[in-house]
Amino acid sequence: MSQEAVNGVPCRGKVLTVENMNPNVKRVEYAVRGPIVQRAVQIEKELREGVKKPFTEVIKANIGDAQAMGQRPITFFRQVLALCSYPELLEDNKFPEDAKQRARRILDACGGHSIGAYSASQGIECIRQDVARYIEKRDGGISSSPDNIYLSTGASDAIVTILKLLVCGEGRDRTGVMISIPQYPLYSAALADLAAVQINYYLDEDNCWSLNVAELKRALNEAKQHCKPRVLCIINPGNPTGQVQSRQCIEDVIRFAKEEHLFLMADEVYQDNVYAEGCKFHSFKKVLFEMGPEYSSTVEMASFHSTSKCYMGECGFRGGYMEVINMDPEVKAQLTKLVSVRLCPPVPGQALLDLVVNPPQPDEPSYTSFMKERTAVLAALAEKARLTEEIFNTVPGITCNPVQGAMYTFPRITLPPKAIDKAKAEGKVPDMFYCMKLLEEEGICLVPGSGFGQKDGTFHFRMTILPPTEKLKVVLQKIRDFHLRFTNEFS
């Protein structure tokens, strides 16, 4: 690193440069908060400074952040959190008894009766018990043990932790991890960071982004030539693609995982976000156990959930959990040790998770208002899912699968060859060029499909369906107008 001497003093560069830093970190990409979002933040600043634009606000439809889009938090949850934060309020008559009872129970389980104390690294025990009961109820009575539950800092934290356990080997023995394309880029980012081998399997856009086991086999067999595949990651309901897997599909995937001796990772953070008629959320755990002991006692799996999505949308609290199934006890001990290094997940997020898995019951005072709020959010999302598909499919050059679940649409866009050439000339991938132009002209921030992966030669973007209905209509109209103008400009 020594450079030329200046006046006899050796002039050295930085200790840490982009040339000599961790090369794995350099390979990490995370489009959901990539260059387009950075530009969006800049534009917002320019607007505040009075710079004239063809729009008055930036609408960030790039990230699944419900409350940023105006969704109100669930009252009961926030009452309990306030009580936990400032227990003097337990004497206040304004708070309903069930909220107080929940807060007391959480505080009693905290060190020194305070959410300011560290918890056990695996999470507060009574909350893990509540999670296990929630899973049992969700899965029609299939048993769940609190010992298999690990609370986490959002689902991302748990996903990265499990991947970290699984990655080993060098060269052709390096661990390969199968991920869907399109994928949620946390996966590719984590794999780059861990220097694991990413194995792409493609979802079938023509069949509503369904997962095809023949495609899993193709991808696996190719990958076996250059790595050791060990892990299969599934996102259901799908992000960014919004599909909901059928029970049959899940069975096929589990059978495949067993045959091919793969560890299953089931990202089920959108489990309450199912809108399309005839669609239903089936947990991998439930299907696994219904397939009988040959499967339920052998297939190793981790399933992930979070407080960030569904009807509550409390992303800022970074709450989440995972359930591990059939994990080797010695590996579990290693997992417990590994999570202890970071001490514990944020306790307010743990408290919030407890409320999500143990919400007001029919005989409790907050039940009616809780159900009203919950139902309103989910009904609005269902309406917005329908609206998005409907309007996009009226635009020539945009085709959009039904948004069966989750919070996103991932429509395919036809780009004129001249636009593709122009993008290339500017050194941009074509859908980034498209999205950047949309941002500059209409103030709408989407994420280019290339950030999630897509079949070569196809182009998409991801948009959340989260803006309030009236605003969503405006957004869809603006994208429609832009798309027609764009197509015209480059034809």
Next chain:
Amino acid sequence: MSQEAVNGVPCRGKVLTVENMNPNVKRVEYAVRGPIVQRAVQIEKELREGVKKPFTEVIKANIGDAQAMGQRPITFFRQVLALCSYPELLEDNKFPEDAKQRARRILDACGGHSIGAYSASQGIECIRQDVARYIEKRDGGISSSPDNIYLSTGASDAIVTILKLLVCGEGRDRTGVMISIPQYPLYSAALADLAAVQINYYLDEDNCWSLNVAELKRALNEAKQHCKPRVLCIINPGNPTGQVQSRQCIEDVIRFAKEEHLFLMADEVYQDNVYAEGCKFHSFKKVLFEMGPEYSSTVEMASFHSTSKCYMGECGFRGGYMEVINMDPEVKAQLTKLVSVRLCPPVPGQALLDLVVNPPQPDEPSYTSFMKERTAVLAALAEKARLTEEIFNTVPGITCNPVQGAMYTFPRITLPPKAIDKAKAEGKVPDMFYCMKLLEEEGICLVPGSGFGQKDGTFHFRMTILPPTEKLKVVLQKIRDFHLRFTNEFS
């Protein structure tokens, strides 16, 4: 992984076993929550189940968790957090105006005015501004930019992130990281996880655990034979050793870092915890800038702080920040990208950090009670620091340096040769044998010195000084009695 066939069906082991898992994870150790703490949790369970023990409760002096030890949270902080959690309380006359004003300001800076929204990955901008102002005030006006502040999930998160950027190379080119011995085991755990080379430099127990630059040189020169040293980590005030570095020492360390072209990591999470007369906290940043532009414009550094310690002890919220100084702009862009993958630090922890760096001012209604609470906590800690040193030094076979700062004592214990033999026969390191026996006989949970590192042939334990004064006296008395009994038993 194929094993023998049973009835013709090939019987395969687990996909993920302790043999084939990530070997770096296996090397991770974190004694602060290691086997002794697991046994303590078991004993607590046994006590609840009515098992007779020679004590009625386990006292966990293993971890710096003030609120678990009965310390009350700062009222003002919790009022603002309750207001942020449940903004309907902003209409409540029970809350002081300054608490409401803080809450409004934080909420205005949140997406959708809610702490349930994601924040910018680097942290909420106005909070980063407050952190920068706090640092400027602390450091006598030396400027700090919000662009150099990254909020984090506790300090641990930020420390691991910076280490991750710095680690690269293979074999003799692998990055070496200098850490003090004794150290806080987050460092050794992170280095194992990253497969970096740990370079030990020993603190001088005979000189109150001071840091000696000659020892840094020795360690560095030895390490150069087998790795590429790039990083020097300092903990000041010290954990587990409780020393406070002199200004001169810090200058020497900075000079050494510059000469040897090392990136400096200054773990300053105990910056408010200074008790000994004549001791004062000097930030590395301030000393660096006072050394003139030759240093302040070249030495690369990251400094870490947290909401978990000091007078507030809010560990459960996982709040923290780091300031990076002289970091290459391209590396900073990589850092920003890397933290974006995890979306954002928990927003309640960010809000709490804002209160820590911007507490009530003399003209505000909450000032008097805030100062009263803060002063009471720090005065009690100072008294407990004094008491701990005093009582331990009356015990033959225990020698204890002054607890100048932080929250721990790390006394040296003399173990009879017979005890050492007995421990070895049981396959335990001698201080683990000692601490385990103390736990079983007295219900006191400490961490063996071997978990932090110590000179060969010496033995220590780490104990927090956090129990309430009267309980601390009992703990010290029990350890005294145990030590005498133990020495007697093995003599």
